[in-house]
């Protein structure tokens with residue numbers, strides 16, 4: 018039997034892993050690419066519900082949902098990634114022709130509409146009563162009291178794989194193209210890049226990763242209700258990547274763990290439930306202060322984005338150009 | 351090679367470009383001058399697809415490119431630069447070059463699954479970028495962020511970057527502005543050299559000395575319309591040109 | 605008919621919130637997410653002060669003034685120092701401020717749903733049918749008064765015209781002898797005070813809870829976008845339109861889709877007619893009107 022605080026730590030870390038995955042997804046579309054997406058929770062919710070609906074068994078007497086395929090778990094995870102990608106594709110198709118503030122508002126609005134649909138279409142989601150007894154990976158192969166640790170390890174493994182994959186793509190020409198579009202879209206277009214196509218792809222990749230995060234979230238909670246998918250998930254993910262360092266994948270992971278730790282330190286103390294509610298609110302206030310402070314004094318985050326340095330190719334002929342002839346000259350306009 | 355026929359671009363009531371017909375021959379260096387607000391930049395934007403045309407036709411190598419998107423036009427080999435150089439500010443000079451590499455594999459899956467640290471293609475692109483950077487004297491600055499460059503360096507990068515795309519034709523918007531005389535001389539030789547290697551240039555600038563020096567043919571615009579054209583020395587004498595420059599840009603006229 | 609009246613009431617409440625939001629948007633060019641929390645703050649301060657003074661109206665007035673003052677304080681202490689760092693930094697600072705306000709209100713008042721202690725009133729009958737309660741009438745009147753007086757201020761007074769004329773141009777403002785800080789502080793005071801009113805009125809017609817600010821900010825955003833960013837009159841019109849469509853829409857759609865209607869409206873507007881709206885505030889997009897490429 019593991020002591021209480023170890024269990025608590027494991028649970029915190031597991032949740033941090035979920036947030037790290039969402040943050041990595043958001044960072045890819047908003048930090049590496051420059052999409053101001055205020056609706057990542059849409060992809061997350063789509064993944065979670067796709068996983069739930071694919072893997073959950075038929076409803077009991079109390080439940081009203083119609084679907085429930087009882088499929089194997091790995092199909093559920095693939096379905097989650099697929100659903101996230103699909104939702105990202107549909108929202109992207111509809112709104113990617115909008116820029117900045119308009120894109121932000123539209124994605125935000127989409128997220129709210131999706132949540133309302135999840136709340137109200139009870140045949141699909143069982144509404145606010147939710148669905149429970151969700152399938153978890155390797156559940157039957159381990160003792161119950163050891164299982165939280167197993168789940169944590171599974172999720173960390175997923176996080177590591179996703180991190181390596183995204184980081185790899187970030188540093189290669191595809192990621193560089195997204196960076197270029199983020200920095201100066203008009204100029205990138207003159208390099209022969211169709212901005213819309215790249216944006217759509219980066220949103221779909223974010224959708225896939227956030228969808229997988231959604232499946233992980235279901236493993237963590239073992240129940241699924243629409244109230245878990247409010248826009249506060251989006252704001253948390255943004256807070257994480259802004260604090261961690263926009264555009265830096267490491268920053269996204271670090272930010273997620275920092276945030277959950279800040280949140281959970283205070284939970285270690287025994288508190289009566291009325292006080293606990295208030296302390297929970299105060300924690301959010303502290304996070305607000307941290308976010309404001311980082312933006313004010315370290316606007317590029319704790320781990321600012323770094324550019325790769327390439328070593329010189331061959332021994333080049335010494336520059337015949339008058340490099341020393343360069344002067345600081347006004348732009349002349 | 352490039353031809354515009356009766357091209358117009360109106361912004362509401364402002365006729366920024368109005369019925370401009372001109373031609374740029376292959377392997378030529380053609381200049382475009384005119385006072386501020388004449389519509390030169392707007393014409394470039396229309397040709398490069400950044401702005402839609404109000405009316406008229408643009409063709410490149412005999413094919414109609416009016417209304418094509420900027421990236422399609424760039425793929426065809428026409429690359430423009432911007433009057434106010436900004437580059438990709440938070441990327442290094444070398445990365446700025448690599449973004450424009452003509453051969454680049456940007457597929458997600460290909461990028462994800464390729465092994466190794468640097469692909470052969472990347473290595474080729476880097477050495478090509480280094481060559482170009484060294485020829486404009488920016489090799490030492492290759493790993494510096496573009497936002498940290500001086501205005502002069504930025505201008506040079508603006509000129510070097512599109513070369514990575516192996517274009518057929520470059521539209522340069524004021525490449526000489528803010529470049530000091532010693533360096534300008536170098537730019538002139540470099541442009542001529544590139545032309546001899548098969549590039550075509552269409553250049554807007556206010557620096558008459560530079561334009562006269564380098565161009566085979568010159569167009570003059572004012573108030574959105576072409577007012578005259580011809581060989582540089584002939585055009586310079588035209589009273590129209592003098593008039594359109596008097597009091598407006600005399601200080602930059604060398 | 606009932607739904608129609610209620611639509612106007614809802615619209616009036618949105619109007620008070622949205623006009624303030626759009627004033628800060630025009631004056632400082634960023635999406636101030638924390639505006640939603642100013643509604644929350646106003647609603648809770650009114651709750652507190654009406655208990656303290658035993659008089660709801662008095663409590664509400666104190667709350668409006670205090671919220672306005674806090675709005676000025678937040679502007680001066682939080683936003684102004686980072687004004688030059690771009691709209692994204694300002695936007696997420698306002699998210700931070702939202703967390704802060706929300707957290708403090710939650711910590712002080714707890715998470716239970718609360719209601720004002722105001723006497724229940726009967727609807728006033730017109731031709732025998734109950735039409736509107738005195739509270740609802742008050743809400744509509746206040747919204748109308750504010751709409752009209754803002755209009756008069758901007759259209760008729762010298763100060764108002766000047767503010768509008770120099771909205772974007774601080775150098776010009778200085779030349780004309782307008783202190784930009786003072787002007788901004790006025791804007792934030794009025795905007796936050798109106799947010800408080802909007803929050804209090806929401807509480808009067810139903811109840812108040814901690815999620816009020818988050819729920820309302822999206823509806824406010826919808827009205828602002830629908831009205832065309834930057835246009836105060838457009839926003840007023842859009843607020844009423846959204847209020848009406850929310851209340852009338854539930855005659856057709858299941859009633860739990862009430863707020864989804866507002867969001868669906870802005871999605872549709874943005875998807876169908878982005879050009880009509882986006883030409884309005886070039887400064888928000890960080891680049892000149894120039895490029896047609898944006899419509900891709």
Ligand SMILES: Nc1ncnc2c1ncn2[C@@H]1O[C@H](COP(=O)(O)OP(=O)(O)OP(=O)(O)O)[C@@H](O)[C@H]1O
Pocket residue numbers: 361364365366384385386387388389390391392393433892893894895
């Ligand atoms: N996006 C736009 N909207 C409205 N008017 C515009 C726009 N872009 C350019 N103009 C107007 O079109 C005219 C031509 O501008 P343009 O920038 O093409 O001139 P230019 O010849 O490049 O001038 P300069 O020598 O100063 O670079 C000007 O009157 C300008 O104000």
Ligand SMILES: [Mg+2]
Pocket residue numbers: 390391392433
């Ligand atoms: Mg120009």
